[in-house]
Amino acid sequence: MKKFLTNISLILILVITSLTQNSCRDENVNADEKFQRESILTFLVLPRFEPIQSCRTAYVEAEVCLSESRSFPLAVANEQTISAVFSNGSVENYTDLCNQTKVSQTFRNYTDQAFACNFNCQSSYWRTLSSNNLTACSENTFSDLWSNSIQDRGLQRCIQSCFQLTGSPVATSPRIELYLLYSTLE
Helix, strand or coil, rough: CHHHHHHHHHHHHHHHHHHHHHHHHCCCCCCCCHHHHHHHHHHHHHCCHHHHHHHHHHHHHHHHHHHHCCCCCCCCCHHHHHHHHHHHCCCCCHHHHHHHHHHCCCCCCCHHHHHHHHHHHHHHHHHHHHCCCCCCCCEEEHHHHHHHHCCHHHHHHHHHHHHHHHHCCCCCCCHHHHCHHHHHHH
């Protein structure tokens, strides 16, 4: 089994190297395609899947950006408050919120890999939004930031790729919003 994993790791390294070299040669890479490639490469490189940690990290990354937004709807932006809002008061931290999300109707039939990959895509999206454009979070309203995340093509493709790569049912674009962080509000 260990030899099998070593062989798989080598194959993944070769694939990643090939994809990286090809993307370096292409000077006209679309930002959405670049985001998708980076997210998929991150997914492939991760040696273990930690679905709850991936989900938790996505909430933390989103909190950083959303709490800076104009018209943030909560008086206090912290893990306890946000978790309570997203769970209708049933949990007070992101770990419990993610455990609740994992067994929800939306995710209960998905593999740990699909769940982790989905939230890794979202974590990358929010981290990129916060770090690449320092004013993107503060110049938009909370509502606009959520709407933009639903409409982001790179994030949609990344999530679709997660399901395809893990053999889970493929999410179609109109249903992508079911897999986003805020879907727990519904």
